[in-house]
Amino acid sequence: MIKPSSSSSQVKMKSPEAIFTTLRYTSSSSSTKLPVTEESLPLLDLHFERLREAFDHFSERDGKDRWGDWPGEERIWEELKEVLEQSQPGDYRVRIVIHPGSEIEVHCVPAPKDAGPFTLLPSPDRPNDRRPMILDSQDSPINSEPTEETDLRLYKTVNRDIYDEAYGRGQTNTTGTSHNEVLLHTPSSILETTTSNIAILLPNSHSPKWITPVLSKDTPFLNGVMRRYLLSQGVIEEGEVSIDMLNELREEGKGGRIIGFNGLRGVWEGELI
Structure with a gap:
């Protein structure tokens, strides 16, 4: 089995084109409250955690020369915040993408119509909508x-x-x-x-x-x-x-x-x- 390594003397693995995480952002139906705060995005800290884990893994495996330095939560948040504040009021699927070289990309599109309200816990009883x-x-x-x-x-x-x-x-x-x-x-x-x-x-x-x-x-x-x-x-x-x-x-x-x-x-x- 080939073990992950950033060493050029070992077999190179195909590096992923990018890592990402997907989250939900729902603004008021009448207006987008500015400035957008981190608290308005559910579990944002865990999204940052997941991105950091993936970035560190592939940076160690494929080499820092490909992935660069971790961009940091502050920079990711500023780019995310800028995109959200330019959006119209609504319910959105937001994707944060980090490319090799620490390039950040943020996509904000309407959430799927069948997404339903974002809920953090299971329903106490089995709901009809399944x-x-x-x-x-x-x-x-x-x-x-x-x-x-x-x-x-x-x-x-x-x-x-x-x-x-x-x-x-x-x-x-x-x-x-x-x-x-x-x-x-x-x-x-x-x-x-x-x-x-x-x-x-x-x-x-x-x-x-x-x-x-x-x-x-x-x-x-x-x-x-x-x-x-x-x-x-x-x-x-x-x-x-x-x-x-x-x-x-x-x-x-x-x-x-x-x-x-x-x-x-x-x-x-x-x-x-």
């Missing part, structure tokens, strides 16, 4: 893929072929307004969806804690901002989430639930199909 979820028809080849491919699972980059291909395989029996969330998995364990981390509440569970998959070398996936937040708040805990467990959740009327969560939508309810 996103369809389907198992990927192919296993994720964790044990046979090269290190550079696994790195694309652990850090959010614009090189998203793994996710795009799985998403495409899962769009069966969908309409123009309905899209399946596709669950990535090994032969036995659930990892994440193509957009979100997940957690389950088993039928007739005696614990109020939701179980989210364990992040390990055998089960690598993106450690998203909402996952970090929910773990820190004790809402979810790491544990085994197997394909067999999902079959238990399919049994109606027994109280099993599955949720997804990410930095754009917050927490959302899923339904296995």
Whole structure:
């Protein structure tokens, strides 16, 4: 196996074209309150944390001559703030992109119409509005893929072929307004969806804690901002989430639930199909 290294004497890995994080910004319906403050963007500190982790990893792996110096939270915030203050009042999906050489790019586009309000916690009861979820028809080849491919699972980059291909395989029996969330998995364990981390509440569970998959070398996936937040708040805990467990959740009327969560939508309810 090729180990990550910035040394020119070792085999060079293909470096990602950029790293990024996606967040939500909702301004007043009547006006954009100026100046925009950091408190108006949910979990911004965790978005900065995620970007820094990815930048440091690829800078060490691929070399500082490619990635340059970490631009710093203050500079990222100033560029983000400038874009947001130029936007019209509304509900936005915001993407912060950092390219090699420490170049920062900020995209601000309307949030998806089905995004719903950004929520930090699961609903106490199973809501009627649920996103369809389907198992990927192919296993994720964790044990046979090269290190550079696994790195694309652990850090959010614009090189998203793994996710795009799985998403495409899962769009069966969908309409123009309905899209399946596709669950990535090994032969036995659930990892994440193509957009979100997940957690389950088993039928007739005696614990109020939701179980989210364990992040390990055998089960690598993106450690998203909402996952970090929910773990820190004790809402979810790491544990085994197997394909067999999902079959238990399919049994109606027994109280099993599955949720997804990410930095754009917050927490959302899923339904296995």
